[in-house]
Amino acid sequence: MPKLTVNGSEYEVDVEPAMPLLWVLREELGLRGTKFGCGKGLCGACTVHINGRAVRSCILPIASVGEAEVTTIEGLGTAEAPHPVQEQWIRHRVPQCGYCQPGMQMSAAAFLAGRTSQDDMAEGPDSLNNRATVTDAEVAAAITNICRCGCYERIRRAVVDASKEVS
Amino acid sequence: MSVTRRRVLIAGAAVGGGLAVGLAVGLATVNFHDRRAHQAADLEGDLVALWVQIRPDSTVVVLSPHTEMGQGAHLGLAQIVAEELDIPWERIEVRQAPVETGFSNGNVIQGFVLADQKLTGFFQRVVENAFFLGGDLLTMQMTGGSTSLRFTGWRSMRVAAAAAKQMLFAAAAAELDVNVTELVAEDAHVVHESSGRSLSYGALAPIAAQLPVPQSPVTKDASMYRHVGKSHVRPDLADKVFGTTEYGIDRDVSGMQFAAIIGTQQIRGSVVSIENEADILAMRDVAAVTIVQEGVAVVADNPWRAQQAANAVKFVEAPGPNAAHDTASLRALMEAALDDDERMTEIMSRGDVTTQTGKTVEASYFVPFLAHAPMEPMNGTLWREGGRVHGASGGQNPLMTKNFVMKTLGLTADQVAFHPHTMGGSFGRRAAGGDDMHNFINQAITAWQAAGEQPLKLTWSREVETRQDRYRKQAVARYRGVLAEDGRPVSWQADGYAEVNIPDDAVTAYAIPNLLQRTVHEETFVPYAYWRSVEASIHCFFNESFVDELAQAAEADPLQYRIDLLPKGHRLRQTLATARDMSGWQAGVLPDGSAMGVAAYELFGSACCQVARVSIIDDKPVVHEVWCALDCGLVINPNSVEAQMQGGMIFGLTAALYGVIDIEDGGVKQSNFHDYRMVKLADAPRLHVKLIERNESPGGVGEVAVPHLSAAVANAMAVLGKRPRELPIIG
Numbered sequence: 085m086p087k088l089t090v091n092g093s094e095y096e097v098d099v100e101p102a103m104p105l106l107w108v109l110r111e112e113l114g115l116r117g118t119k120f121g122c123g124k125g126l127c128g129a130c131t132v133h134i135n136g137r138a139v140r141s142c143i144l145p146i147a148s149v150g151e152a153e154v155t156t157i158e159g160l161g162t163a164e165a166p167h168p169v170q171e172q173w174i175r176h177r178v179p180q181c182g183y184c185q186p187g188m189q190m191s192a193a194a195f196l197a198g199r200t201s202q203d204d205m206a207e208g209p210d211s212l213n214n215r216a217t218v219t220d221a222e223v224a225a226a227i228t229n230i231c232r233c234g235c236y237e238r239i240r241r242a243v244v245d246a247s248k249e250v251s
Numbered sequence: 252m253s254v255t256r257r258r259v260l261i262a263g264a265a266v267g268g269g270l271a272v273g274l275a276v277g278l279a280t281v282n283f284h285d286r287r288a289h290q291a292a293d294l295e296g297d298l299v300a301l302w303v304q305i306r307p308d309s310t311v312v313v314l315s316p317h318t319e320m321g322q323g324a325h326l327g328l329a330q331i332v333a334e335e336l337d338i339p340w341e342r343i344e345v346r347q348a349p350v351e352t353g354f355s356n357g358n359v360i361q362g363f364v365l366a367d368q369k370l371t372g373f374f375q376r377v378v379e380n381a382f383f384l385g386g387d388l389l390t391m392q393m394t395g396g397s398t399s400l401r402f403t404g405w406r407s408m409r410v411a412a413a414a415a416k417q418m419l420f421a422a423a424a425a426e427l428d429v430n431v432t433e434l435v436a437e438d439a440h441v442v443h444e445s446s447g448r449s450l451s452y453g454a455l456a457p458i459a460a461q462l463p464v465p466q467s468p469v470t471k472d473a474s475m476y477r478h479v480g481k482s483h484v485r486p487d488l489a490d491k492v493f494g495t496t497e498y499g500i501d502r503d504v505s506g507m508q509f510a511a512i513i514g515t516q517q518i519r520g521s522v523v524s525i526e527n528e529a530d531i532l533a534m535r536d537v538a539a540v541t542i543v544q545e546g547v548a549v550v551a552d553n554p555w556r557a558q559q560a561a562n563a564v565k566f567v568e569a570p571g572p573n574a575a576h577d578t579a580s581l582r583a584l585m586e587a588a589l590d591d592d593e594r595m596t597e598i599m600s601r602g603d604v605t606t607q608t609g610k611t612v613e614a615s616y617f618v619p620f621l622a623h624a625p626m627e628p629m630n631g632t633l634w635r636e637g638g639r640v641h642g643a644s645g646g647q648n649p650l651m652t653k654n655f656v657m658k659t660l661g662l663t664a665d666q667v668a669f670h671p672h673t674m675g676g677s678f679g680r681r682a683a684g685g686d687d688m689h690n691f692i693n694q695a696i697t698a699w700q701a702a703g704e705q706p707l708k709l710t711w712s713r714e715v716e717t718r719q720d721r722y723r724k725q726a727v728a729r730y731r732g733v734l735a736e737d738g739r740p741v742s743w744q745a746d747g748y749a750e751v752n753i754p755d756d757a758v759t760a761y762a763i764p765n766l767l768q769r770t771v772h773e774e775t776f777v778p779y780a781y782w783r784s785v786e787a788s789i790h791c792f793f794n795e796s797f798v799d800e801l802a803q804a805a806e807a808d809p810l811q812y813r814i815d816l817l818p819k820g821h822r823l824r825q826t827l828a829t830a831r832d833m834s835g836w837q838a839g840v841l842p843d844g845s846a847m848g849v850a851a852y853e854l855f856g857s858a859c860c861q862v863a864r865v866s867i868i869d870d871k872p873v874v875h876e877v878w879c880a881l882d883c884g885l886v887i888n889p890n891s892v893e894a895q896m897q898g899g900m901i902f903g904l905t906a907a908l909y910g911v912i913d914i915e916d917g918g919v920k921q922s923n924f925h926d927y928r929m930v931k932l933a934d935a936p937r938l939h940v941k942l943i944e945r946n947e948s949p950g951g952v953g954e955v956a957v958p959h960l961s962a963a964v965a966n967a968m969a970v971l972g973k974r975p976r977e978l979p980i981i982g
């Protein structure tokens with residue numbers, strides 16, 4: 085039976101290898117914060133982290149997850165200990181219907197984390213302060229999730245502000 | 252504000268102690284034509300909604316008949332009630348009203364329509380639909396038409412709360428044996444300042460509950476407001492950030508199975524037979540396969556398995572009567588209708604458009620069918636518990652959905668319980684204006700029965716969502732205008748193939764001496780639903796493009812041209828001037844090769860103007876920045892209003908740039924977000940919103956910002972030499 089590590093806990097699941105991670109999370113593990121929007125990798129509502137990288141779980145067969153660490157919105161932060169992205173999401177009052185927001189925040193968090201570690205390697209710690217704040221264009225290029233309610237203006241501001249903290 | 256005799260304020264002891272105040276509406280004197288009068292007479296005396304409850308601990312509960320789809324209605328209702336009761340913000344709580352006829356808001360809507368002749372247009376239409384499509388107002392718990400704050404909140408709950416406060420004060424005056432004028436409200440207490448004595452609202456509530464209910468309570472003066480106009484934080488914010496909001500799709504019932512749909516190719520098609528039933532039933536954990544409305548449902552123990560199996564179903568579809576139809580053939584029918592004067596109905600006529608001479612401008616426009624595409628696809632859950640059938644789903648009209656379940660299963664109201672969920676978007680899709688909008692609930696019921704009435708959740712794939720939606724209509728229009736020597740239009744003729752339920756939303760606001768607007772409209776087989784901003788999404792593009800063409804022909808600044816054409820004192824004038832100032836408006840091509848375009852339109856009691864700055868790159872528009880000036884009357888919550896403007900503009904931009912549902916062989920061509928495209932961050936312009944303060948009653952907000960950008964972007968492109976007259980601009 086495939087083993088799965090989600091938010092630091094190990095699970096065994098008895099499903100077909102082709103079943104996408106999304107449905108394993110939602111229905112086998114009961115982690116329903118991750119959303120279904122399109123099933124084709126087009127909208128990002130199902131975004132989770134695999135070893136820290138943002139992945140669209142609706143098109144990721146469980147067989148290809150293997151030993152990797154999966155993080156979902158339930159593992160990103162809590163009201164008591166919010167992730168910097170979540171702090172900014174609250175400060176900017178981003179959500180409207182809220183349905184896209186778990187995936188949106190997972191994308192934002194992975195983008196900011198990936199950016200910091202890349203800079204680290206490429207330019208050394210000294211450059212971090214200069215490069216800490218992301219630009220609107222970088223955010224737009226990195227986050228391709230759909231928000232039908234149209235919260236983009238606030239998403240952009242929240243990500244830029246979160247970038248100051250994540251670094 | 253006084254309450255008319257048809258609407259009576261009522262009060263009583265709340266369950267668990269305390270005071271409950273609400274409205275009762277008697278409809279015995281309905282004067283509409285017979286059918287409605289007859290139905291309304293049956294309703295008399297039954298229409299009670301106790302919305303505002305003051306509890307023994309001095310907290311206040313507001314029971315909202317409106318559901319949340321992201322618009323922040325609950326927040327606004329809470330602010331209005333907290334204001335009128337004069338209580339600290341921490342003391343108020345909003346709950347979803349039970350899905351029972353006692354909390355129908357059709358009564359309120361009807362009461363106001365009858366009592367207040369100013370209410371026309373969309374609202375009237377909603378009420379009529381409730382009668383003609385849905386049966387009666389008792390099954391209506393409608394959120395739509397930007398009505399929540401305007402009608403339930405401002406005109407009903409506010410008055411109920413004012414009455415409650417007056418009763419608490421009367422009770423306190425009697426208890427303290429002082430004159431009521433010596434009392435003030437402070438921290439949910441009634442305080443007698445000179446003696447320092449006070450009583451809490453909670454302690455006063457049971458005494459107040461015995462008092463007569465004032466029918467014309469005095470509402471607070473705007474100068475005293477401390478909650479209204481403040482950006483209180485919406486109560487669902489944290490849940491939505493931490494992913495703990497439970498949408499319909501997240502409903503969990505023990506032992507639940509899952510249904511998925513494979514839809515017919517034809518719109519509203521029907522399945523004759525399933526060819527490989529045994530193969531499907533042999534797939535892993537598949538429990539049932541059955542023909543349902545518009546397709547085949549497969550039930551399995553996991554939604555993905557159910558969808559995989561559904562996708563593998565081979566079925567025979569009945570030949571449809573519309574198989575020969577596509578977008579082009581429907582458009583040809585519309586164009587032919589416009590060629591035929593006989594078929595046209597006048598919706599507005601003044602002066603004489605036939606005798607004017609001068610420079611003539613002619614143009615034709617087209618807008619396509621559109622789907623709603625909420626991020627959360629349609630879904631519904633059914634199970635049995637405690638001797639009743641339970642249903643759960645997100646909906647803009649949960650009471651009508653409950654009624655649909657009752658009707659379909661042949662059950663009575665006490666045999667069905669319905670649990671409304673917060674919606675992952677709706678935009679009209681979940682408005683449930685009639686049985687047709689409940690196709691997904693109907694499918695769920697059939698599948699649930701086929702699978703032995705075990706708990707079941709049906710969830711649509713995005714493909715089914717796109718193809719079994721009900722759509723914003725396709726429309727065409729032809730315009731002819733004549734300019735006087737000074738460039739002002741003396742004549743404006745508009746012929747459209749478009750439904751016009753709201754003449755105010757269709758006819759241009761510009762003061763043109765000779766004007767004729769005609770329409771022809773017949774239903775096509777493509778099913779129709781309200782779509783955020785309803786008909787304004789069509790007419791604003793037509794009218795605001797055409798006036799821009801006139802300005803261009805007159806070689807005038809198109810923004811100033813609009814201001815000059817509006818009657819003195821018209822609300823749109825100020826929105827135009829505000830948008831001009833905030834955008835640093837410039838007519839003509841800007842130094843960087845971009846250009847600005849403008850559109851101004853009034854809808855749902857609010858006036859809005861948007862200016863877009865646009866470049867054309869690789870033949871396509873790139874929208875850099877949008878400035879939005881809004882006059883929505885009294886602003887209840889500025890932050891919420893700004894959010895709705897931002898969201899509305901993106902919704903409108905998606906329609907402008909990408910939105911199209913094509914009909915092909917009698918079915919819908921598009922299927923998912925790759926071909927029904929949405930604006931994303933990369934093409935989302937910077938948005939600037941400015942609210943024009945006006946202490947009048949609140950106008951609508953949720954739909955108001957949607958229609959403008961199609962025209963504003965097209966008008967900017969016209970400056971750059973490429974005026975689009977058909978939507979979508981990119982596709």
Ligand code: FES
Pocket residue numbers: 119120121122123124125126127128129130131140141142143
């Ligand atoms: S649900 Fe996975 S990308 Fe849309």
Ligand code: FES
Pocket residue numbers: 179180181182183184185230231232233234235321626675676
């Ligand atoms: S908040 Fe509704 S889809 Fe993004």
